[in-house]
Amino acid sequence: MRFTKWDRTSILREIRKAHREGLELSYNATARRNQALISACNYHYKGYRAAVEMAGLNYAQIIRKPWWTPPWVIRTIRQAKRAGEDLSWRVVSRRRDALGHCAIAAVRPRLFGSWDKALEASGVDSEKVRRYQGWAKDRCLSVLRKRSKDGEPVNSASIQHDIPGLYGAIIRHFGTFDAALVEAGVDPTHVRRRRVWTPTEVLRQLAMFRDTHGDVTPTLLRKHDYSLQKAVVATFGSVDAAFKRLGKTTVNKAVSTAGRINVAVGTAPKVARVRPAPPGVRVNGSVDARGRVRFERRVTSVRRSNRTTSKAS
Numbered sequence: 001m002r003f004t005k006w007d008r009t010s011i012l013r014e015i016r017k018a019h020r021e022g023l024e025l026s027y028n029a030t031a032r033r034n035q036a037l038i039s040a041c042n043y044h045y046k047g048y049r050a051a052v053e054m055a056g057l058n059y060a061q062i063i064r065k066p067w068w069t070p071p072w073v074i075r076t077i078r079q080a081k082r083a084g085e086d087l088s089w090r091v092v093s094r095r096r097d098a099l100g101h102c103a104i105a106a107v108r109p110r111l112f113g114s115w116d117k118a119l120e121a122s123g124v125d126s127e128k129v130r131r132y133q134g135w136a137k138d139r140c141l142s143v144l145r146k147r148s149k150d151g152e153p154v155n156s157a158s159i160q161h162d163i164p165g166l167y168g169a170i171i172r173h174f175g176t177f178d179a180a181l182v183e184a185g186v187d188p189t190h191v192r193r194r195r196v197w198t199p200t201e202v203l204r205q206l207a208m209f210r211d212t213h214g215d216v217t218p219t220l221l222r223k224h225d226y227s228l229q230k231a232v233v234a235t236f237g238s239v240d241a242a243f244k245r246l247g248k249t250t251v252n253k254a255v256s257t258a259g260r261i262n263v264a265v266g267t268a269p270k271v272a273r274v275r276p277a278p279p280g281v282r283v284n285g286s287v288d289a290r291g292r293v294r295f296e297r298r299v300t301s302v303r304r305s306n307r308t309t310s311k312a313s
Helices: 008-020 027-033 035-044 048-054 070-082 098-106 115-121 137-149 156-162 164-174 177-183 199-213 218-224 226-236 239-246 304-312
Strands: 251-255 261-265 281-287 293-297
Touching: 008 035, 008 048, 027 035, 027 048, 035 048, 070 098, 070 115, 098 115, 137 164, 137 177, 156 164, 164 177, 199 218, 199 226, 199 239, 218 226, 226 239
Parallel strands: none
Antiparallel strands: 251 261, 281 293
């Protein structure tokens, strides 16, 4: 590649030469053709436009004219509408053809600013082509009233599961879900399905959980009923403390393979597999407060000193 030492004279000479040859002198075209010239213009003239004007050329005449104009955008949208194309923003923004380029250009501030405004200017109803429905404040209230009138659940969890977009709009418009219910004329206390965790209710739910799953451990609670586990910890501190409160006396203490205690309430004993004791260690049979099996080291009858004496003799 030929190396050019740029100065002010050589920069102007190169620009005039490209103009005489009929080359495109827009910034992007020049940068693709000769990036070194752009860098030299920025260094010596503080910008490409100042260098072009210093060369005696009108920069407004050599810049690229915008391809997309409002009439051209409207014509493209109408052609796509007649062809039966999907004009939703989600679809057109992912296209790489003329319609996709039209959509990207239409949202620029110098044209329409948004795709909905471009559709309206083209005579297309944006509400009919939109994939995602807008959740205005009045629409949120009307949906809540309709669900309440039809007997459908309108509590927070049901709305989040059935219509997540509505729940997000309610939080944006009203701040809290209960505030939206009050404004819609629905009493939040009558539709709320959240369980109130009193000590009696926690113990009752624990007994039901035991009957259903056959065991009550923090792992099972976390897997099948996380809210109950949180309520147990918040109310009693632990599962063991909750069962002590119940007054249960039959507690199976089965040693798991890891040597810990698996506390389960019931009458049928569980068969536990105890890991074998290490060499030279016997099982004491007791369990400490943390549920660990206690081991004791066997005392050898022959001490190392006696072994040494016998070898010497």
